[in-house]
Amino acid sequence: MSDYVVDARDLTKVYQMGDVEVHALRGLSIKIKRGEVMSIMGPSGSGKSTLMNTLGCLDRPTSGDYLLDGESVAELDDDQLADIRNRKVGFIFQTFNLLPRATAMANVELPMRYAGVTEGRSQRAQAALETVGLGDRVHHRPNELSGGQQQRVAIARALINNPAIVMADEPTGNLDTKSGDEIMKLLLGLNEEQGVTLIIVTHDPEIAARTNRIVTIRDGRVED
């Protein structure tokens, strides 16, 4: 197996906005090593979100090759992509995106449900919630948890299927400084202890500074 968990070459992405073609990615190449903590920075409109969506297999590139964990994913159909996302990608969002009516446990179980796991789901979810320090909040609903706690549930959910990469989009953007710091500590700790490959998209230079590598995107390309 290759050392690179992400190996993307010459990615382009063209959106059709009415009559105008928008080139969000212009031949971008990026490699990410297993166990790396990387941050992606860049101004609005730089193609940062498009890159994240592409690396997270939420969207397909218009052209280019993308090997995720050794699998070529650039030309898969919707259901195959869903499968890849389920097994190989964990998402952490700025707005947490928990199901409001479901308990922490049920939220964490969700990816296992789509993976078709039937046995031992609640034990695994319980263990994941304990890892993020929420062992005593298992049956709480999101509205009974603080922002930091909600993001912890989201992290537990992102890790539950042992993904190849974890994509975090402004994971501290909706949190106060203290909880944001705790979330960063948690993420970096998970990287150290479990070797989770972490890709953090952020505006915040302080957050970026805590990662091994900073990649800046400008005009759809990696800035040197």
Added chain:
Amino acid sequence: MYWNSIITALESLTANKLRSALTILGIVIGVGAVIAMLAIGSGAQNTITGSIEGIGTNLLFVVSGGSEDVRNPKPLTLDDAEALTDSFQAPSVLGVAPTLQGNAEVSAQGEIHITQLNGVTTEYEFVRNATLYEGEFINEAHLLGRSAVVLLGWDVAEELFGRTDGVTGQRVRIEGQPFTVIGVLAQKGGTGFTNEDDRVLVPLTTAQARLLRRSTPNRVDMILVQAVSADDVAAATEEVSAILRARHRTAIGEDDFTVFNQQDFVDTAQQITGVFTIFLGGIAAISLLVGGIGIMNIMLVSVIERTREIGLRKALGARKSDILVQFLAESSLLSLTGGILGIVLGWLIATIVGIIAANANADINPVIGLDAVLLATLFSTAVGLFFGLYPANRAASLEPVEALRYE
């Protein structure tokens, strides 16, 4: 997997209780209406069929008129009736009762009542199993003497005298002519197409001479024929037809008369009430359709509201089919719940209609068949699936990137 979908569907439906309840209500009313209409329809059918069957399974009704190809059709006459009593040519025939039928105005003590008038012979009593509440039946002397005597039906007696006791011996006027009441017919109850209690019987000869004059002398309107038993109805029909064909000299296949038996009436009645039931059920089904559109409406709103949730589920690995199943589970759960409650509502309506009908003396016992229940359940679930399909498909086709970005 499916169990999970049902749980998820339940969760999201209970999150919006009032909305779910109102959506279900549409289906409840639709299914309830269908069930009630079908139940009342089949209840009416049973009542009508029952009252026709009450006429007697071994009766034949011979009326004039048949194939239109007969060039010179002859009416039925008393002689025809007489010929049918021939026990050599018609061994399956037990009794023959020719009748004249018409409407007449009957009055007494200033009360006027328009009713059905039957001119009958003495055989009528046995052929039709006519029982008397009081007095006695028309006899040979009455027929020979063309007597001005009359038997009153139960309702007629009630109408004219306000009672049914001691009416015998009273005088009434029929079409202005004086008649003496010689008896009151026992109450038959149970109404089908005609009210057996709302009529009067007079001697056939009296009717011929004074009340129901026909262009051909000796003409009768209907000949009632009693077969020896229910099993001999077919044989009796053949014998009667053969005799009448010979007497009327018609070619084979071109009868100028028609023989009905009770089964023919039952079949006709069932056909009519069947159409009636389908018609009512069809109208009720429209409300079910409207309920289905309600489901579709709510599901569309729900898909839009939950765009982000759908995006998230897709990001976490939900396939198109997972989302499709989730939304279909919701819409079919709505319609299935509505269907079950609708069956209960339909049963209630049918029972209440039955009680009202019983109080109004129209004996309808609504019948909720298992087939109607199954049909309603299946149909309502199908409605949920059908009207849920479009919204669910819309949800399943959302692009995860767009859906996640949706505010």
